[in-house]
Amino acid sequence: MKRLLYIWTLSLLCLLLASCRHTEEPTPWDVPIPYGFPTRLNIPDDNPMTVEGIALGKCLFEDGHLSGYQGTHPDSLMSCSDCHARAHNYDIGTDNPRFPGGKPHGRTGIHTRHTAMPLCNLVFNHEGYLWNGAVGYQQSAGAQTIEDIVKAAILAEDEIGSTEARTLAALRQDSRYPEMFKKAFGSEEITMERVQKAIAQYVRSLVSGNAKFDRYLQGLEQLTPQELHGYILFTTEEGADCFHCHGSGGSPLFTTNLFYNNGLDAAFTDPADRSAITGDPMDRGAYRAPSLRNVTVSAPYMHDGRFLTLDEVLTFYNEGLQNSPYVSPLMHKINEGGRHLTPNEIADLKAFLSTLTDEEFLSGDR
Ligand code: HEC
Ligand code: HEC
The missing domain is CATH 1.10.760.10 (Cytochrome c-like domain)
Known part of the structure; x- marks a missing residue:
């Protein structure tokens, strides 16, 4: 009888303890996956989000x-x-x-x-x-x-x-x-x-996927003809040809997260470029392609912050490319020094890039 009582008390105690513990458990937080985004997340097993x-x-x-x-x-x-x-x-x-x-x-x-x-x-x-x-x-x-x-x-x-x-x-x-x-x-x-x-x-937890362009993809909002034309330039090889490295509507992170030499320089002195990590000399001057989401507010641009405005970046891609044996083969117009788009086309491209700005993310309390 004594033994039974003991077991009974013990199990009651365990239950109590468990329920106390339960109320103190942090609340699991599921990453909100925006429309079209990949669902594979990089979260270590020993640090679940709460x-x-x-x-x-x-x-x-x-x-x-x-x-x-x-x-x-x-x-x-x-x-x-x-x-x-x-x-x-x-x-x-x-x-x-x-x-x-x-x-x-x-x-x-x-x-x-x-x-x-x-x-x-x-x-x-x-x-x-x-x-x-x-x-x-x-x-x-x-x-x-x-x-x-x-x-x-x-x-x-x-x-x-x-x-x-x-x-x-x-x-x-x-x-x-x-x-x-x-x-x-x-x-x-x-x-x-x-x-x-x-x-x-x-x-x-810093997830941005509610820009005008996202709402356009979901049919909730229209792009202006200028923005739409900029988008077409962005995603076509004969246009501005940005999408190979910076994604598109089909890969809406607006980056592949991979490493390229995009023709910024002809000579390389940075001891911490991609080649320092891979040991591959062909990776000289290569860096991770940044996502272009919220790019309008992400200045200064490039790994060394050399460009202070988006206009400077676009001028670089248009006419400032530097050739070297290390330039990514995806920089198709390297031999011509750039894309040589017209000022109107550049303006359209910039208008499209502005549709990637997610005001809610930049101001909101997430
Ligand atoms: C003095 C400025 C400075 C401060 C303060 C700073 N960072 Fe950074 N952060 C950088 C720089 C510079 C880089 C890029 C380094 C590089 O690649 O050479 C960076 C890169 C990162 C990256 C990598 C992002 C990516 O896309 O790969 C993360 C994450 C990061 N920082 C988080 C933090 C956190 C968290 C703190 C506070 C504990 C912090 N940083 C404080 C300057 C700073
Ligand atoms: C071959 C791949 C490739 C192509 C094509 C390409 N980029 Fe990039 N882009 C990169 C890489 C890599 C960087 C970072 C380079 C560095 O920091 O040295 C970059 C940086 C940028 C940045 C600066 C972002 C930041 O936060 O610093 C902008 C803006 C940009 N690219 C826009 C464009 C546009 C617009 C086009 C099309 C005209 C384009 N890119 C084509 C690979 C590419």
């Missing part, structure tokens, strides 16, 4: 105390959002008071090797992160995930430039976090691994 994890990640992403200082002096603080600003498609922008001309540098003033990248639709990318794809390069034993990028950005001298101990000490001063960590991860403990996981969840 509502509470994303909320914590957003808070940390924007928190200057990531730099390990507990004060409020703006020069001692640096967050991810200093270089990845939402209004600029989570890129750096050219009007950033901290980084004139969109040339990022770390807290100590050391410049980054390349310019910053937009953080948009990264959850759909399986080809590697960073301009050269170093993170996630399958043959390497190095960094593989966005979680790894978070830690590297916090520690790197040319970025946030902190130490693990300093960052954690600064975050532990903030009375909001214990509760938020508990909701996201089950206990109040603030660890680097949890910081990495939460911020990575937030970055993966």
Whole structure:
């Protein structure tokens, strides 16, 4: 009898515990997959996305105390959002008071090797992160995930430039976090691994797929004749011929996420281009083709931010191509130095690119 009572009490206890635990479980968050997007997602098994994890990640992403200082002096603080600003498609922008001309540098003033990248639709990318794809390069034993990028950005001298101990000490001063960590991860403990996981969840939640062009694809909105003509130019070889590397209505990420030399230069000195990762000399001057979603607000352009406006980019593709043995064979007009479209055609192409701007994404609270 005693034994039965014991078992009964024990199972009641387990049940109670289980139900308590249950109410504390974070709420799973399903990535909203926009119309026509691929459904294969790049989410590590050990970091499923949750509502509470994303909320914590957003808070940390924007928190200057990531730099390990507990004060409020703006020069001692640096967050991810200093270089990845939402209004600029989570890129750096050219009007950033901290980084004139969109040339990022770390807290100590050391410049980054390349310019910053937009953080948009990264959850759909399986080809590697960073301009050269170093993170996630399958043959390497190095960094593989966005979680790894978070830690590297916090520690790197040319970025946030902190130490693990300093960052954690600064975050532990903030009375909001214990509760938020508990909701996201089950206990109040603030660890680097949890910081990495939460911020990575937030970055993966940044999905943009509600631009005018998306609504056009769904038959909800019309493109103007000019935008439509720009779209046709974009997707035809005899037109502007952009789609091989930057996608189209049929591959609506507006990038293949692959690596090409698009004819920017004739000589190459960057020690961190794609060839540094693959070891293939033919990859000299090759970089990941950026997505053209929200491209109107993602300046400065190219891996070194050399172009400050979209007009400069279009002039480059039209008449500024530099030949070298490394240029991608998909740059079909390399021998003519560019596409040589008329000013009207350039204007149409630009009008089409503007239909990829997703106002809701850039302003909304997602
Ligand atoms: C000082 C500016 C700066 C800060 C601060 C910064 N980044 Fe970046 N970020 C960059 C630069 C520059 C690159 C491109 C590096 C390269 O490829 O050479 C980049 C690239 C990335 C990428 C890769 C995107 C892609 O498409 O491959 C991710 C993800 C990222 N950063 C996330 C973060 C997070 C999260 C934080 C905060 C923990 C952060 N960054 C802080 C400048 C910054
Ligand atoms: C052979 C592949 C290829 C083709 C074709 C191509 N691009 Fe690119 N594009 C790239 C690569 C690679 C980059 C990044 C290069 C770098 O940073 O050095 C890029 C960069 C860009 C950027 C800068 C984006 C940013 O955020 O920095 C824009 C804008 C752009 N391309 C538009 C176009 C347009 C418009 C066309 C058609 C006229 C086109 N591209 C054709 C591969 C290509």
